[in-house]
Amino acid sequence: MRIHLVAAARPNFMKIAPLYHAIRRQSGWVPVLIHTGQHYDANMSEAFFRDLRLPRPDHHLEVGSGTHAEQTGGVMMAYERVAVADRPTCIVVVGDVNSTVACALVGAKARIPVVHLEAGLRSRDRSMPEEINRLATDAISDVLWTPSGDADENLLNEGVSRERIELVGNVMIDSYEMLRTEIERDATPSALGLLQGRYAVVTLHRPSNVDRAESLGQLVEELQWAAARLPIVFPLHPRTRSRLQAFGLMDRLRSAPGVTLCDPLGYVQFMSVVCGAKGVITDSGGVQEETTYLGIPCLTLRDNTERPVTVSLGTNRLVRLDAFRDAVTVLVSGGWPVGTVPPLWDGHTAQRCVNSLQRRFGG
Ligand code: UD1
Ligand code: UDP
Numbered sequence: 001m002r003i004h005l006v007a008a009a010r011p012n013f014m015k016i017a018p019l020y021h022a023i024r025r026q027s028g029w030v031p032v033l034i035h036t037g038q039h040y041d042a043n044m045s046e047a048f049f050r051d052l053r054l055p056r057p058d059h060h061l062e063v064g065s066g067t068h069a070e071q072t073g074g075v076m077m078a079y080e081r082v083a084v085a086d087r088p089t090c091i092v093v094v095g096d097v098n099s100t101v102a103c104a105l106v107g108a109k110a111r112i113p114v115v116h117l118e119a120g121l122r123s124r125d126r127s128m129p130e131e132i133n134r135l136a137t138d139a140i141s142d143v144l145w146t147p148s149g150d151a152d153e154n155l156l157n158e159g160v161s162r163e164r165i166e167l168v169g170n171v172m173i174d175s176y177e178m179l180r181t182e183i184e185r186d187a188t189p190s191a192l193g194l195l196q197g198r199y200a201v202v203t204l205h206r207p208s209n210v211d212r213a214e215s216l217g218q219l220v221e222e223l224q225w226a227a228a229r230l231p232i233v234f235p236l237h238p239r240t241r242s243r244l245q246a247f248g249l250m251d252r253l254r255s256a257p258g259v260t261l262c263d264p265l266g267y268v269q270f271m272s273v274v275c276g277a278k279g280v281i282t283d284s285g286g287v288q289e290e291t292t293y294l295g296i297p298c299l300t301l302r303d304n305t306e307r308p309v310t311v312s313l314g315t316n317r318l319v320r321l322d323a324f325r326d327a328v329t330v331l332v333s334g335g336w337p338v339g340t341v342p343p344l345w346d347g348h349t350a351q352r353c354v355n356s357l358q359r360r361f362g363g
Contacts, residue, residue, distance in 0.1 A: 001361060002030045002088040007057070008038035008075070008099030010048065011286045014267060015094040015117060017052035018174035018350035026354060032088060036075045036099040037062040041238060047266035051182075052175060068098060068129060075102035083110055089361050090115055092353075093137060094171075096130035096285075096306075101137045108140040113361070117171060117353065119144035120151025121306035127208070130285075134306070143360060145353060147171075147289075148309045148342055168352040169344030172286055173293050177347035179268055186272035192233055192260055196276045200230050200331070205237035206283040209301060213247040218321055219301070220249050226281070226328045227258030233273060235265045279331045288316045293345055297336035299327050314339040 003023055007016040016033070023031040035057035039045045049056070061078035063071060075098065083091065083106050090113040093100045100116075107114040119138050123131050138144055138155060146152050147170040155165050176183070189196065202223065210216050226232060234253075236244070244250040254261055265273065271290070274280060279297035280287060288307050291298035292314025299319050310316035315336065319327045330336055344352075 001026075001028065001357070002032055002086065003357065004032050004034055004083065004086070004088040004091040004103075006034045006036065006079075006091065006093045006099060006103045008036040009095075009097045010039050010044050010264070011284075012094050012097065012099075013045075013048035013052055013054070014175040014286070015171050016092075017048075017054055018171055018178060019092065019117070019353055020054060021178070022350035022354045023357075026358075032059070032086065033057040034079065034082065034103070035060045036079065036103070037064055038071065038075070038097060038099045040064055041264075043264045043266065044238065051179065051267040063099070071098045072102045075099045076106055079103050080106045080110070083107060083112060088112060090142075090357070092117055093141070094118055096121070096133045096137070098129070098133060101133040104137045104140055113143070114141045115143040115145060115357075116141040117145045117168075118147055120146040120153075120155045120165070122151075122154045123304045123306040125304050129207070131306070143356070145356065147345075147349075148307075150308055166352075166356050167344065168356065169346060169349040170289060170293075170342070171349040171353070172289055173345045174347050174350050175267070176271060176290065176293065179271070182268045183271045183275060186268050188265065188269040188272050189276040192262065192273070194231070194233055194260070194273070194276065197278050198231065199277055200226065200232045200279045200281055201274055201277045202232050202234040202281045203237065203284050203287055204234075204282065204301065205239050206302065207239075209283050210240045210243045213249075216243055216247055217249060220244075220253050222321060222324045223253065223259070223281075224256040225325060227256055229258075229328060230278060230332050231258040231260070232281070233260045233262065235262050235270065235273075237264060279336065281328075288314075289345075291315055292339055293341055295339060295341075297331055299324075299331060309342045313342050 020031045063074040091107040092115045094117040104114045144165045145168045281299045288310045292310040298316040
Protein backbone atom coordinates (compact mmCIF):
# COMPACT_ATOMS: atom_id res chain seq x y z
CA MET A 1 0.00 0.00 0.00
CA ARG A 2 1.43 3.41 -1.03
CA ILE A 3 0.09 6.34 0.97
CA HIS A 4 0.64 9.95 0.02
CA LEU A 5 1.08 12.22 3.04
CA VAL A 6 0.63 15.88 2.14
CA ALA A 7 2.45 18.52 4.22
CA ALA A 8 2.63 22.17 3.28
CA ALA A 9 2.87 24.62 6.13
CA ARG A 10 4.20 24.77 9.70
CA PRO A 11 1.15 23.30 11.47
CA ASN A 12 1.05 20.35 9.04
CA PHE A 13 4.42 18.85 9.91
CA MET A 14 3.51 17.85 13.48
CA LYS A 15 0.30 16.25 12.17
CA ILE A 16 2.02 14.26 9.42
CA ALA A 17 5.09 13.09 11.38
CA PRO A 18 3.44 10.60 13.78
CA LEU A 19 1.49 9.11 10.89
CA TYR A 20 4.62 8.84 8.74
CA HIS A 21 6.44 6.92 11.49
CA ALA A 22 3.44 4.66 12.24
CA ILE A 23 2.96 3.80 8.54
CA ARG A 24 6.67 3.02 8.11
CA ARG A 25 6.42 0.43 10.86
CA GLN A 26 3.77 -1.52 8.88
CA SER A 27 5.36 -4.16 6.71
CA GLY A 28 4.66 -3.59 3.02
CA TRP A 29 3.29 -0.07 3.53
CA VAL A 30 5.10 2.86 1.91
CA PRO A 31 4.55 6.45 3.12
CA VAL A 32 5.27 8.95 0.33
CA LEU A 33 5.96 12.46 1.66
CA ILE A 34 4.67 15.32 -0.47
CA HIS A 35 5.79 18.86 0.49
CA THR A 36 3.85 21.46 -1.47
CA GLY A 37 6.28 24.24 -0.49
CA GLN A 38 3.57 26.57 0.88
CA HIS A 39 5.99 27.34 3.72
CA TYR A 40 9.63 27.43 2.64
CA ASP A 41 11.78 29.45 5.09
CA ALA A 42 14.15 27.11 6.95
CA ASN A 43 12.55 28.03 10.28
CA MET A 44 9.00 27.42 8.93
CA SER A 45 9.80 24.09 7.24
CA GLU A 46 13.21 22.33 7.33
CA ALA A 47 13.59 22.82 11.09
CA PHE A 48 10.46 20.71 11.60
CA PHE A 49 11.68 17.89 9.38
CA ARG A 50 14.77 17.70 11.57
CA ASP A 51 12.94 17.88 14.91
CA LEU A 52 10.23 15.43 13.88
CA ARG A 53 12.74 12.98 12.34
CA LEU A 54 11.19 13.19 8.89
CA PRO A 55 13.31 12.35 5.84
CA ARG A 56 13.53 14.72 2.87
CA PRO A 57 10.18 14.81 1.05
CA ASP A 58 9.80 12.34 -1.82
CA HIS A 59 8.25 15.14 -3.87
CA HIS A 60 8.78 18.86 -3.29
CA LEU A 61 6.31 20.91 -5.34
CA GLU A 62 7.94 24.30 -4.53
CA VAL A 63 4.72 26.26 -4.98
CA GLY A 64 5.56 29.06 -2.50
CA SER A 65 3.47 32.13 -1.67
CA GLY A 66 0.77 33.89 -3.66
CA THR A 67 -2.87 34.90 -3.60
CA HIS A 68 -5.32 32.23 -2.48
CA ALA A 69 -6.16 31.31 -6.08
CA GLU A 70 -2.52 31.31 -7.18
CA GLN A 71 -1.46 29.12 -4.28
CA THR A 72 -4.40 26.70 -4.43
CA GLY A 73 -4.26 26.47 -8.23
CA GLY A 74 -0.47 26.13 -8.22
CA VAL A 75 -0.60 23.23 -5.77
CA MET A 76 -3.36 21.54 -7.79
CA MET A 77 -1.42 21.73 -11.05
CA ALA A 78 1.83 20.52 -9.49
CA TYR A 79 0.28 17.78 -7.36
CA GLU A 80 -1.97 16.41 -10.13
CA ARG A 81 1.11 15.37 -12.10
CA VAL A 82 2.52 13.48 -9.11
CA ALA A 83 -0.77 11.89 -8.01
CA VAL A 84 -1.77 10.68 -11.45
CA ALA A 85 1.70 9.28 -12.21
CA ASP A 86 2.04 7.54 -8.84
CA ARG A 87 -1.63 6.50 -8.22
CA PRO A 88 -1.31 5.86 -4.46
CA THR A 89 -3.77 3.70 -2.51
CA CYS A 90 -4.95 6.89 -0.82
CA ILE A 91 -3.98 10.49 -0.12
CA VAL A 92 -3.90 11.84 3.43
CA VAL A 93 -4.35 15.59 3.79
CA VAL A 94 -4.21 17.35 7.16
CA GLY A 95 -5.55 20.53 8.73
CA ASP A 96 -7.05 23.46 6.87
CA VAL A 97 -4.44 25.28 4.79
CA ASN A 98 -4.73 26.07 1.08
CA SER A 99 -2.63 23.04 0.13
CA THR A 100 -5.04 20.77 2.06
CA VAL A 101 -8.04 21.63 -0.09
CA ALA A 102 -5.93 21.75 -3.26
CA CYS A 103 -4.63 18.19 -2.87
CA ALA A 104 -8.03 16.90 -1.74
CA LEU A 105 -9.54 18.29 -4.97
CA VAL A 106 -6.85 16.61 -7.06
CA GLY A 107 -7.46 13.25 -5.37
CA ALA A 108 -11.24 13.47 -5.60
CA LYS A 109 -11.14 14.24 -9.34
CA ALA A 110 -8.52 11.58 -10.09
CA ARG A 111 -10.69 9.07 -8.18
CA ILE A 112 -7.98 8.37 -5.62
CA PRO A 113 -9.44 8.00 -2.09
CA VAL A 114 -8.82 11.07 0.07
CA VAL A 115 -8.52 10.90 3.86
CA HIS A 116 -8.75 14.11 5.89
CA LEU A 117 -6.97 14.16 9.24
CA GLU A 118 -8.41 16.83 11.59
CA ALA A 119 -11.80 16.80 9.85
CA GLY A 120 -15.04 18.33 11.09
CA LEU A 121 -13.71 21.42 12.87
CA ARG A 122 -15.89 24.49 12.29
CA SER A 123 -15.50 28.10 13.42
CA ARG A 124 -18.68 29.05 11.49
CA ASP A 125 -16.79 32.14 10.40
CA ARG A 126 -16.51 32.20 6.62
CA SER A 127 -14.30 35.28 6.69
CA MET A 128 -11.53 32.85 7.76
CA PRO A 129 -9.88 31.31 4.70
CA GLU A 130 -9.34 28.14 6.73
CA GLU A 131 -13.11 27.69 7.26
CA ILE A 132 -13.64 27.57 3.49
CA ASN A 133 -10.80 25.06 3.22
CA ARG A 134 -12.33 22.88 5.97
CA LEU A 135 -15.82 22.88 4.47
CA ALA A 136 -14.59 22.10 0.97
CA THR A 137 -12.08 19.43 2.06
CA ASP A 138 -14.60 17.59 4.22
CA ALA A 139 -17.24 17.68 1.48
CA ILE A 140 -15.01 15.81 -0.98
CA SER A 141 -12.93 13.53 1.28
CA ASP A 142 -13.80 9.84 1.47
CA VAL A 143 -12.67 9.31 5.07
CA LEU A 144 -12.97 11.92 7.80
CA TRP A 145 -10.66 11.44 10.80
CA THR A 146 -11.84 13.73 13.60
CA PRO A 147 -10.04 14.97 16.74
CA SER A 148 -13.05 15.39 19.03
CA GLY A 149 -16.76 14.61 19.39
CA ASP A 150 -17.88 18.11 18.37
CA ALA A 151 -16.28 17.53 14.96
CA ASP A 152 -18.33 14.32 14.49
CA GLU A 153 -21.49 16.24 15.36
CA ASN A 154 -20.67 19.04 12.91
CA LEU A 155 -20.23 16.52 10.11
CA LEU A 156 -23.39 14.56 10.97
CA ASN A 157 -25.35 17.84 11.06
CA GLU A 158 -24.06 18.61 7.58
CA GLY A 159 -25.49 15.29 6.38
CA VAL A 160 -22.25 13.30 6.17
CA SER A 161 -22.87 9.57 6.51
CA ARG A 162 -21.57 8.00 9.71
CA GLU A 163 -19.40 5.42 7.95
CA ARG A 164 -17.17 8.16 6.52
CA ILE A 165 -16.39 9.53 10.02
CA GLU A 166 -13.91 8.10 12.54
CA LEU A 167 -13.00 9.75 15.82
CA VAL A 168 -9.24 9.14 16.06
CA GLY A 169 -8.20 11.88 18.51
CA ASN A 170 -5.61 14.63 18.27
CA VAL A 171 -2.47 13.67 16.37
CA MET A 172 -0.54 16.79 17.54
CA ILE A 173 -0.32 15.16 20.95
CA ASP A 174 1.48 12.18 19.38
CA SER A 175 4.23 14.56 18.18
CA TYR A 176 4.54 16.11 21.61
CA GLU A 177 4.82 12.71 23.29
CA MET A 178 7.30 11.49 20.66
CA LEU A 179 9.62 14.42 21.52
CA ARG A 180 8.79 14.89 25.22
CA THR A 181 12.32 14.02 26.40
CA GLU A 182 13.98 16.43 23.94
CA ILE A 183 11.49 19.15 24.87
CA GLU A 184 12.14 18.67 28.59
CA ARG A 185 15.92 18.82 28.01
CA ASP A 186 15.85 21.87 25.75
CA ALA A 187 17.41 25.05 27.16
CA THR A 188 15.85 27.68 24.87
CA PRO A 189 13.97 29.50 27.66
CA SER A 190 17.15 30.22 29.61
CA ALA A 191 19.04 31.07 26.39
CA LEU A 192 16.36 33.72 25.80
CA GLY A 193 16.76 34.98 29.37
CA LEU A 194 13.32 33.75 30.46
CA LEU A 195 12.60 32.73 34.05
CA GLN A 196 10.56 29.56 34.58
CA GLY A 197 6.85 30.41 35.10
CA ARG A 198 7.48 34.15 34.89
CA TYR A 199 6.77 35.01 31.25
CA ALA A 200 4.10 34.61 28.58
CA VAL A 201 4.56 33.32 25.03
CA VAL A 202 2.85 35.22 22.22
CA THR A 203 2.08 33.96 18.70
CA LEU A 204 -0.09 35.89 16.26
CA HIS A 205 -0.53 35.43 12.52
CA ARG A 206 -4.26 35.43 11.64
CA PRO A 207 -5.02 37.94 8.88
CA SER A 208 -7.93 39.26 11.02
CA ASN A 209 -5.39 40.32 13.68
CA VAL A 210 -2.30 41.31 11.74
CA ASP A 211 -3.27 42.41 8.22
CA ARG A 212 -4.82 45.81 9.09
CA ALA A 213 -2.69 48.62 10.50
CA GLU A 214 -5.37 49.69 12.96
CA SER A 215 -5.97 46.28 14.58
CA LEU A 216 -2.27 45.41 14.65
CA GLY A 217 -1.52 48.82 16.21
CA GLN A 218 -4.08 48.17 18.95
CA LEU A 219 -2.61 44.73 19.55
CA VAL A 220 0.89 46.17 19.88
CA GLU A 221 -0.43 48.66 22.46
CA GLU A 222 -2.12 45.87 24.46
CA LEU A 223 1.00 43.69 24.31
CA GLN A 224 3.09 46.60 25.60
CA TRP A 225 0.67 46.92 28.51
CA ALA A 226 0.84 43.18 29.21
CA ALA A 227 4.64 43.01 28.96
CA ALA A 228 4.96 45.66 31.65
CA ARG A 229 3.24 43.16 34.01
CA LEU A 230 4.54 39.84 32.68
CA PRO A 231 7.50 39.65 30.26
CA ILE A 232 6.56 38.28 26.85
CA VAL A 233 8.49 36.33 24.24
CA PHE A 234 7.07 36.68 20.74
CA PRO A 235 8.45 34.48 17.91
CA LEU A 236 7.36 36.39 14.81
CA HIS A 237 5.54 34.55 12.01
CA PRO A 238 6.76 35.88 8.61
CA ARG A 239 3.33 37.37 7.87
CA THR A 240 3.36 39.23 11.19
CA ARG A 241 6.96 40.39 10.81
CA SER A 242 6.23 41.86 7.38
CA ARG A 243 3.06 43.62 8.60
CA LEU A 244 4.80 45.08 11.67
CA GLN A 245 7.48 46.45 9.37
CA ALA A 246 5.04 47.73 6.74
CA PHE A 247 2.89 49.52 9.34
CA GLY A 248 5.90 51.06 11.12
CA LEU A 249 5.16 49.21 14.38
CA MET A 250 8.27 47.10 14.72
CA ASP A 251 10.49 49.54 16.61
CA ARG A 252 7.74 50.39 19.10
CA LEU A 253 7.17 46.72 19.89
CA ARG A 254 10.85 45.79 19.96
CA SER A 255 11.80 48.58 22.35
CA ALA A 256 8.91 48.05 24.79
CA PRO A 257 10.06 46.97 28.28
CA GLY A 258 9.53 43.24 28.89
CA VAL A 259 9.23 42.36 25.18
CA THR A 260 11.56 39.78 23.57
CA LEU A 261 11.08 39.30 19.83
CA CYS A 262 12.64 36.37 18.00
CA ASP A 263 12.40 34.43 14.76
CA PRO A 264 9.97 31.50 14.51
CA LEU A 265 11.25 28.68 16.73
CA GLY A 266 11.64 25.02 15.82
CA TYR A 267 9.09 22.65 17.31
CA VAL A 268 11.21 21.37 20.23
CA GLN A 269 12.40 24.87 21.11
CA PHE A 270 8.91 26.34 20.89
CA MET A 271 7.30 23.63 23.02
CA SER A 272 10.07 24.03 25.57
CA VAL A 273 9.32 27.76 25.78
CA VAL A 274 5.57 27.04 26.08
CA CYS A 275 6.14 24.45 28.83
CA GLY A 276 8.03 26.97 30.96
CA ALA A 277 5.49 29.77 30.52
CA LYS A 278 2.89 31.13 32.91
CA GLY A 279 0.55 31.41 29.97
CA VAL A 280 0.19 31.85 26.23
CA ILE A 281 -1.39 34.63 24.18
CA THR A 282 -2.19 33.40 20.69
CA ASP A 283 -4.45 33.17 17.67
CA SER A 284 -2.96 29.85 16.51
CA GLY A 285 -5.13 26.77 16.14
CA GLY A 286 -2.48 24.27 17.16
CA VAL A 287 -1.29 26.26 20.16
CA GLN A 288 -4.83 26.30 21.61
CA GLU A 289 -4.68 22.49 21.57
CA GLU A 290 -1.15 22.08 22.92
CA THR A 291 -1.84 24.36 25.89
CA THR A 292 -5.01 22.43 26.72
CA TYR A 293 -3.02 19.20 26.70
CA LEU A 294 -0.32 20.71 28.91
CA GLY A 295 -2.75 22.51 31.25
CA ILE A 296 -1.17 25.89 30.49
CA PRO A 297 -3.42 29.00 30.49
CA CYS A 298 -4.21 30.11 26.93
CA LEU A 299 -5.68 33.46 26.04
CA THR A 300 -6.90 33.32 22.43
CA LEU A 301 -7.29 36.67 20.69
CA ARG A 302 -10.19 35.64 18.47
CA ASP A 303 -13.99 35.95 18.42
CA ASN A 304 -14.50 32.23 17.76
CA THR A 305 -12.68 28.93 17.67
CA GLU A 306 -13.07 25.81 15.57
CA ARG A 307 -11.65 23.94 18.58
CA PRO A 308 -14.39 24.43 21.22
CA VAL A 309 -13.22 21.56 23.45
CA THR A 310 -10.16 23.62 24.31
CA VAL A 311 -12.58 26.06 25.97
CA SER A 312 -15.25 23.69 27.33
CA LEU A 313 -12.72 21.18 28.72
CA GLY A 314 -9.34 22.86 28.44
CA THR A 315 -7.50 25.97 29.55
CA ASN A 316 -8.33 28.11 26.53
CA ARG A 317 -10.46 31.28 26.73
CA LEU A 318 -11.50 33.49 23.81
CA VAL A 319 -10.73 37.09 24.62
CA ARG A 320 -11.69 40.18 22.65
CA LEU A 321 -9.38 43.15 22.79
CA ASP A 322 -11.67 45.13 25.12
CA ALA A 323 -11.41 42.33 27.71
CA PHE A 324 -7.69 41.69 27.20
CA ARG A 325 -6.38 43.63 30.21
CA ASP A 326 -8.81 41.90 32.60
CA ALA A 327 -7.77 38.52 31.23
CA VAL A 328 -4.05 39.31 31.59
CA THR A 329 -4.70 40.46 35.16
CA VAL A 330 -6.28 37.07 35.94
CA LEU A 331 -3.37 35.29 34.27
CA VAL A 332 -0.77 37.26 36.25
CA SER A 333 -2.65 36.67 39.53
CA GLY A 334 -2.54 32.89 38.99
CA GLY A 335 -6.35 32.61 38.97
CA TRP A 336 -6.76 31.17 35.46
CA PRO A 337 -9.28 28.28 35.30
CA VAL A 338 -7.82 24.77 35.25
CA GLY A 339 -8.88 22.28 32.59
CA THR A 340 -8.94 18.62 31.66
CA VAL A 341 -7.55 16.79 28.62
CA PRO A 342 -10.16 15.87 25.97
CA PRO A 343 -10.77 12.15 25.29
CA LEU A 344 -8.34 10.46 22.86
CA TRP A 345 -5.75 13.22 23.10
CA ASP A 346 -3.43 10.51 24.35
CA GLY A 347 -0.47 10.11 21.98
CA HIS A 348 -1.99 7.09 20.18
CA THR A 349 -3.89 8.79 17.39
CA ALA A 350 -1.48 7.75 14.61
CA GLN A 351 -1.97 4.08 15.55
CA ARG A 352 -5.76 4.52 15.34
CA CYS A 353 -5.27 6.06 11.89
CA VAL A 354 -3.16 3.06 10.81
CA ASN A 355 -5.88 0.69 12.09
CA SER A 356 -8.44 2.65 10.09
CA LEU A 357 -6.30 2.44 6.91
CA GLN A 358 -5.88 -1.30 7.46
CA ARG A 359 -9.65 -1.83 7.79
CA ARG A 360 -10.54 0.36 4.82
CA PHE A 361 -7.75 -0.31 2.33
CA GLY A 362 -5.74 -3.22 3.75
CA GLY A 363 -7.71 -5.94 1.98
C1 UD1 B 1 -0.92 29.71 6.47
C2 UD1 B 1 -2.33 29.12 6.49
C3 UD1 B 1 -2.92 29.26 7.89
C4 UD1 B 1 -2.00 28.67 8.94
C5 UD1 B 1 -0.60 29.27 8.80
C6 UD1 B 1 0.32 28.55 9.75
C7 UD1 B 1 -3.74 29.29 4.47
C8 UD1 B 1 -4.83 30.06 3.83
N1 UD1 B 1 -3.21 29.85 5.57
O1 UD1 B 1 -1.02 31.09 6.74
O2 UD1 B 1 -4.16 28.57 7.94
O3 UD1 B 1 -2.52 28.97 10.21
O4 UD1 B 1 -0.12 29.06 7.45
O5 UD1 B 1 1.50 29.21 9.98
O6 UD1 B 1 -3.37 28.26 3.99
N2 UD1 B 1 6.01 33.64 4.19
C9 UD1 B 1 7.38 33.66 4.26
N3 UD1 B 1 8.03 32.46 4.41
C10 UD1 B 1 7.39 31.27 4.50
C11 UD1 B 1 5.99 31.27 4.41
C12 UD1 B 1 5.31 32.46 4.25
O7 UD1 B 1 8.00 34.71 4.19
O8 UD1 B 1 8.05 30.24 4.64
C13 UD1 B 1 5.30 34.93 4.06
C14 UD1 B 1 5.01 35.32 2.62
O9 UD1 B 1 5.11 36.69 2.51
C15 UD1 B 1 3.55 34.92 2.46
C16 UD1 B 1 2.99 35.16 3.86
O10 UD1 B 1 4.05 34.83 4.74
O11 UD1 B 1 2.90 35.67 1.49
C17 UD1 B 1 1.80 34.29 4.18
O12 UD1 B 1 2.05 32.91 3.94
P1 UD1 B 1 0.83 31.91 3.57
O13 UD1 B 1 1.30 30.51 3.54
O14 UD1 B 1 0.11 32.41 2.37
O15 UD1 B 1 -0.15 32.16 4.76
P2 UD1 B 1 0.12 32.08 6.31
O16 UD1 B 1 -0.25 33.39 6.90
O17 UD1 B 1 1.47 31.53 6.58
N1 UDP C 1 5.09 26.53 16.50
C1 UDP C 1 6.46 26.37 16.43
N2 UDP C 1 7.26 27.49 16.46
C2 UDP C 1 6.76 28.74 16.57
C3 UDP C 1 5.35 28.89 16.64
C4 UDP C 1 4.55 27.76 16.57
O1 UDP C 1 6.96 25.25 16.38
O2 UDP C 1 7.54 29.71 16.60
C5 UDP C 1 4.24 25.33 16.39
C6 UDP C 1 3.23 25.14 17.50
O3 UDP C 1 3.76 24.40 18.56
C7 UDP C 1 2.11 24.37 16.81
C8 UDP C 1 2.20 24.83 15.37
O4 UDP C 1 3.46 25.46 15.22
O5 UDP C 1 2.38 22.99 16.86
C9 UDP C 1 1.09 25.80 15.05
O6 UDP C 1 1.34 26.42 13.84
P1 UDP C 1 0.72 27.83 13.47
O7 UDP C 1 0.37 28.59 14.68
O8 UDP C 1 1.65 28.44 12.49
O9 UDP C 1 -0.59 27.43 12.65
P2 UDP C 1 -2.11 27.12 13.05
O10 UDP C 1 -2.11 26.00 14.03
O11 UDP C 1 -2.70 28.39 13.57
O12 UDP C 1 -2.73 26.75 11.74
